[in-house]
Amino acid sequence: MESFSRLIATPSVSSIDPLLDLGNREIIELLADWLADLGFRIELMTIPEYPKKLNLIACLGSGEGGLVLSGHTDTVPFDDGKWQQDPFTLTERDNRLYGLGSSDMKCFFPLVIDVIRNMDLKKLHQPLYILATADEESTMSGAQALADSGRKLGRYAMIGEPTGLKPVHMHKGIIIESIKLTGQAGHSSNPALGNSALEGMYAVISGLMAWRKKIQQQHTNDQFAVPVPTLNFGSIHGGDNPNRICAECTLIVDIRLMPDMKLEPVRAEMREVISRAVEGSGLVLEVHSVFNGAPSMHTDPGSEIVRLAEKLSGHASGSVAFSTEAPYLNSMGMQTVVFGPGDIDQAHQANEYIAMDRIQPMLDILQKMIGHFCVEENSYAN
Numbered sequence: 001m002e003s004f005s006r007l008i009a010t011p012s013v014s015s016i017d018p019l020l021d022l023g024n025r026e027i028i029e030l031l032a033d034w035l036a037d038l039g040f041r042i043e044l045m046t047i048p049e050y051p052k053k054l055n056l057i058a059c060l061g062s063g064e065g066g067l068v069l070s071g072h073t074d075t076v077p078f079d080d081g082k083w084q085q086d087p088f089t090l091t092e093r094d095n096r097l098y099g100l101g102s103s104d105m106k107c108f109f110p111l112v113i114d115v116i117r118n119m120d121l122k123k124l125h126q127p128l129y130i131l132a133t134a135d136e137e138s139t140m141s142g143a144q145a146l147a148d149s150g151r152k153l154g155r156y157a158m159i160g161e162p163t164g165l166k167p168v169h170m171h172k173g174i175i176i177e178s179i180k181l182t183g184q185a186g187h188s189s190n191p192a193l194g195n196s197a198l199e200g201m202y203a204v205i206s207g208l209m210a211w212r213k214k215i216q217q218q219h220t221n222d223q224f225a226v227p228v229p230t231l232n233f234g235s236i237h238g239g240d241n242p243n244r245i246c247a248e249c250t251l252i253v254d255i256r257l258m259p260d261m262k263l264e265p266v267r268a269e270m271r272e273v274i275s276r277a278v279e280g281s282g283l284v285l286e287v288h289s290v291f292n293g294a295p296s297m298h299t300d301p302g303s304e305i306v307r308l309a310e311k312l313s314g315h316a317s318g319s320v321a322f323s324t325e326a327p328y329l330n331s332m333g334m335q336t337v338v339f340g341p342g343d344i345d346q347a348h349q350a351n352e353y354i355a356m357d358r359i360q361p362m363l364d365i366l367q368k369m370i371g372h373f374c375v376e377e378n379s380y381a382n
């Protein structure tokens with residue numbers, strides 16, 4: 001596991017906080033070297049506005065179909081004081097391999113490379129792509145750049161995110177919106193002197209709660225632990241003193257979308273609800289998206305790759321509560337399953353680890369996936 005140690009030892013934290021945000025160039029260069037040695041054609045894709053970050057597309061073989069094995073190269077930031085060992089030193093203990101990003105998801109690449117090294121690559125009938133992306137943990141700019149590029153990759157994709165060796169074909173999407181109302185301050189003893197942003201926000205919250213009820217009735221899916229879209233009022237700040245009319249109030253909400261809900265129409269509908277709530281109040285309304293948003297994922301559960309993942313894992317495909325790059329790959333014409341060896345419970349935690357008994361099953365799965373989609377003739381016909 002020399003290659004796993006090298007990846008763990010190479011910091012690649014991504015964060016929306018510029019002080020914590022690192023590039024991923026070193027990781028990409030390591031992967032590019034290893035895959036080039038195995039005969040892959042290497043393409044490095046720069047990410048607009050992120051000069052320190054790159055995507056890697058490595059390809060072996062050619063053809064219209066084929067398989068994409070995909071993962072992100074970045075990790076979340078870490079809390080140094082809570083780690084029992086150096087987060088950048090892969091450490092074996094109690095049949096576990098500890099390290100920052102071990103489960104989510106640096107382990108995937110050494111496993112993929114190990115399988116490729118031990119397969120007869122001259123027999124490829126369809127191309128095998130290895131995709132390594134930037135920035136999944138912060139802005140998804142890597143996946144976005146890839147989707148924007150209009151590139152055609154394989155027909156099927158597997159993302160090795162930590163799903164505990166169970167296949168996943170859907171997850172929710174995320175929107176985070178900041179709503180600011182500006183009114184007029186004044187002495188509390190005379191409401192006519194001001195215009196309360198806080199009271200305006202009360203109307204906005206009421207409107208959004210009614211809207212939440214409506215969308216929860218419209219979009220349900222029992223395959224999710226929380227079978228409806230959610231809207232959380234996570235943060236509100238407004239006013240300063242009890243004896244002043246509140247001139248400014250800002251509310252931030254987090255919305256989790258079902259797979260049948262798209263980012264832009266939901267944003268537009270929500271903004272309409274907010275505008276209506278403050279109509280005629282004289283308050284100035286500003287709404288902005290705190291980040292681009294993460295689309296929801298839905299791959300046809302009848303897709304060949306989902307069915308194969310079910311067969312290889314012995315588990316029916318389901319949903320997860322976190323978001324991934326899968327909707328971006330699906331938008332590029334792939335059919336994507338999220339299916340990896342780590343556990344989400346360990347991800348984004350101090351003392352993150354991958355259990356060693358996950359390694360051999362994942363190696364077997366990868367070998368069969370590559371065999372099925374790239375080696376066996378006519379295997380991708382439907």
Ligand SMILES: [Zn+2]
Pocket residue numbers: 072104105136161162
């Ligand atoms: Zn991840």
